[in-house]
Amino acid sequence: MFTTSKPLRFGDCDPSGIAYFPSYLDILVGVLEDFFTSLGFPWRAMNEVRRMSVPTVRLDLTFRSPGFQGDRLDFALAVRAIGRSSLDLEHTVSRGDTVLWTARHRIVATSLDTNTSLAWPDDIRAALTHHLETAHAHHPAT
Structure with missing residues (x-):
């Protein structure tokens, strides 16, 4: 699982600070x-050298709790499935022990020259496969 943290900044919030x-x-x-x-x-290298991109084709979000200006958002990204050209991801975004939102996300490898899907190159597929997690994480019920 890939994890990182990002701040929720002033410009990311509405006037109420949410x-x-x-x-x-x-x-x-x-x-x-x-x-x-x-x-x-x-x-940048994928775009310029390989002439490929990874656009989102499906994104399903579930909001569980509000985030507030100044929060530190903890992102956990799990690779759930790798297709010929698709990649299914699961995101969990938390503030401490509180899950703020989750997402099921599909991206597809595409050619920037033809705007059509392309098979994952072997080296990228190998790296993605290394991160493949077959057991689905349990998320607290809302």
Whole structure:
């Protein structure tokens, strides 16, 4: 499982100081980018050298508790399934022991030249497979 922490900043919140949910998605994209960098595949190199991208094709979020300006968000990213070109991820975002939200997320490897899906290159597939977790994490009921 890949883990990282990100702050919930002033600009990520509505006037009441509660997280503005579209900001969560922007932060999540950064976490995904950090995950690929940790595997040795920074997005800039994937885009410019390999001419590939990893767009989101499905994202299902469940909000459990509000986040507030100044919170430290702990992200846990689990690789759940690897297809020919798809990658299924599960995210858990917490503040301490409190789960704020979870997400089921599918991305697909695509060619920047043809805008069509492509099979994961062998080296990226191997790195993703190393992180594959088959047992689903248990999340507290809402």
